[in-house]
Amino acid sequence: MTTDDEGACNICCSKATQKCAGCQTVYYCSKEHQKKDWKMHKLLCTPARVKEDPEVGRYFEATRDIRAGDVVLKESALITGPSQVTPPVCLGCYQLLEEGKAVPCELCGWPFCSEACSKKVEHTPECYYTQQRGEKVNISTFGTPHPNYQCLTVLRCLYQRDHNPKLWAKLQALQSHCEERRCTEKWNHDKKMVVDFIWKFFKLEGKFSEEEIMKCCGILQINAHEVPLTEPEHVALYDRISMVEHSCRANCNKSFTSDGELLLVAGVPIKAGSHLSVCYTDPMWGTEGRRHHLADTWFFECHCERCSDVTEFGTNYSAVKCKKKDCKGYLLPPTFIVPILHKTLSPDPASRSLDDKLWRCARCRDQVSDAVIQQLLQDIGRELSVMPKGDADACEKFISHCSSYLYPSHYYITDVGLALAQMIGQDSELGLAGVMPDRLALKTQLCRKIADLMETLAPAETRSRGSVLFELHAAVAETGRREAMTDGPAVLLGYVTESRKILQQAACLLRHEPPELPEGRVLRQAKENLVQMDQLIQNLSNALPSPM
Numbered sequence: 001m002t003t004d005d006e007g008a009c010n011i012c013c014s015k016a017t018q019k020c021a022g023c024q025t026v027y028y029c030s031k032e033h034q035k036k037d038w039k040m041h042k043l044l045c046t047p048a049r050v051k052e053d054p055e056v057g058r059y060f061e062a063t064r065d066i067r068a069g070d071v072v073l074k075e076s077a078l079i080t081g082p083s084q085v086t087p088p089v090c091l092g093c094y095q096l097l098e099e100g101k102a103v104p105c106e107l108c109g110w111p112f113c114s115e116a117c118s119k120k121v122e123h124t125p126e127c128y129y130t131q132q133r134g135e136k137v138n139i140s141t142f143g144t145p146h147p148n149y150q151c152l153t154v155l156r157c158l159y160q161r162d163h164n165p166k167l168w169a170k171l172q173a174l175q176s177h178c179e180e181r182r183c184t185e186k187w188n189h190d191k192k193m194v195v196d197f198i199w200k201f202f203k204l205e206g207k208f209s210e211e212e213i214m215k216c217c218g219i220l221q222i223n224a225h226e227v228p229l230t231e232p233e234h235v236a237l238y239d240r241i242s243m244v245e246h247s248c249r250a251n252c253n254k255s256f257t258s259d260g261e262l263l264l265v266a267g268v269p270i271k272a273g274s275h276l277s278v279c280y281t282d283p284m285w286g287t288e289g290r291r292h293h294l295a296d297t298w299f300f301e302c303h304c305e306r307c308s309d310v311t312e313f314g315t316n317y318s319a320v321k322c323k324k325k326d327c328k329g330y331l332l333p334p335t336f337i338v339p340i341l342h343k344t345l346s347p348d349p350a351s352r353s354l355d356d357k358l359w360r361c362a363r364c365r366d367q368v369s370d371a372v373i374q375q376l377l378q379d380i381g382r383e384l385s386v387m388p389k390g391d392a393d394a395c396e397k398f399i400s401h402c403s404s405y406l407y408p409s410h411y412y413i414t415d416v417g418l419a420l421a422q423m424i425g426q427d428s429e430l431g432l433a434g435v436m437p438d439r440l441a442l443k444t445q446l447c448r449k450i451a452d453l454m455e456t457l458a459p460a461e462t463r464s465r466g467s468v469l470f471e472l473h474a475a476v477a478e479t480g481r482r483e484a485m486t487d488g489p490a491v492l493l494g495y496v497t498e499s500r501k502i503l504q505q506a507a508c509l510l511r512h513e514p515p516e517l518p519e520g521r522v523l524r525q526a527k528e529n530l531v532q533m534d535q536l537i538q539n540l541s542n543a544l545p546s547p548m
């Protein structure tokens with residue numbers, strides 16, 4: 001307990017001056033009363049509290065200093081369901097269904113992977129409304145997106161209104177942006193594919209109004225998480241974690257546990273009083289891409305510290321090469337924070353990605369219109385989208401070609417560089433041992449550069465950085481193995497020691513990843529490699545003559 005200001009004891013309401021040291025939000029008059037309360041309080045004890053702000057709405061603020069890697073919140077889902085666009089999946093475990101292997105629910109006909117899954121409580125809503133409809137469902141096409149699944153997670157939310165008012169109240173308290181969504185294409189799509197379907201197929205026209213259904217669509221759009229634990233992904237809504245705000249340079253990240261709980265983990269040390277944030281969009285996108293995605297999906301214009309700095313902390317991640325003769329400078333606009341929400345709300349495809357801003361060279365001060373830059377970026381984007389997948393030579397060619405137009409760590413070059421770094425070693429039967437020396441050096445250089453860039457741009461994105469560092473440790477160890485052939489074991493010891501340090505960092509960054517996900521499998525491999533490396537370091541150290 002910590003002693004600070006004054007409040008009412010959480011047990012007896014008498015004057016209390018001691019606070020819970022974990023969350024700093026509840027008071028106790030004595031140690032005994034804190035002990036008495038712990039069974040209940042531990043369910044709510046988090047080092048953060050919800051606050052409200054006119055711009056962001058509700059958000060979390062740290063109530064004490066939090067260490068990097070600490071779990072700030074852990075929550076089970078309020079509702080889970082299939083993704084809106086999905087091929088037929090089991091409505092119990094969300095795994096893909098195969099034709100001829102699906103087992104229909106004996107009450108309603110929706111297909112499952114097993115009879116046991118058809119009895120799961122998650123299935124109750126659609127089973128209930130299908131039985132009420134009076135005709136079983138018959139799904140006959142598998143493997144491609146099926147329209148009948150588009151409304152199911154919304155239906156699972158609506159069911160709570162009459163069957164679980166407490167849960168309904170929690171869902172209704174989540175942000176849905178109904179007003180802003182009303183002008184979007186997605187709104188019209190949802191009206192047809194969700195509202196009309198629920199009314200006609202399930203015969204629920206008199207039961208749920210358009211407003212109620214569309215609000216549930218919005219709650220899912222704004223708050224649902226894609227859960228990657230199943231193939232294909234399914235979606236889940238959480239309660240308190242929905243309050244975490246966005247930042248393009250967030251201080252927290254989210255991880256799933258094997259059983260679908262969501263963890264909010266501090267990615268960097270967080271000071272008491274700071275806002276907690278996660279990155280809603282892809283932090284490895286450029287500033288304009290991130291800002292448009294946030295405006296289109298979550299209806300706000302991001303003003304975070306990263307969006308506010310055109311150089312993105314000196315990385316020049318969105319900078320374009322100056323084409324003035326003999327100039328080696330790079331162009332950036334004076335700001336990326338231009339109004340864009342109106343484009344989401346009343347889209348005009350002709351001017352969608354254009355602004356009247358000018359891009360200026362930091363060296364020769366030459367200015368180029370936004371239209372010219374956007375055309376260049378579009379052309380490069382198109383080139384990227386038709387590039388053959390898994391082709392290391394094509395990646396190298398792309399990087400070399402784009403280097404005439406973009407800053408060396410531009411997001412397009414980084415994106416392809418990352419893919420290339422991962423490919424080197426995977427494309428050879430012998431793994432890294434079969435890679436040519438220049439490619440091994442390239443992999444090492446790319447991994448180092450990208451891991452550093454990730455740390456600067458998005459230090460809490462531990463999943464991506466952990467994976468890159470894992471790749472780097474392997475490249476460093478392989479370089480050591482090769483150099484030891486000519487330079488001896490002392491050189492090998494140096495490389496293995498460095499590789500182990502990088503691997504330890506990777507394992508630490510990935511420590512919350514479950515074994516079902518690729519990063520969890522990397523973590524398991526990292527732990528095994530650490531044991532082997534310790535052994536190798538020990539053997540090498542014993543074999544080398546003492547320096548004394």
Ligand SMILES: C[S@@+](CC[C@H](N)C(=O)[O-])C[C@H]1O[C@@H](n2cnc3c(N)ncnc32)[C@H](O)[C@@H]1O
Nearest residue numbers: 055056057058175222223242243245246298300
């Ligand atoms: C998942 S909700 C977060 C909780 C929300 N603030 C609330 O009160 O329910 C996402 C919404 O919060 C708001 N929001 C989150 N981060 C923001 C930010 N950095 N700037 C402005 N609005 C933000 C946006 O309205 C967004 O659509």
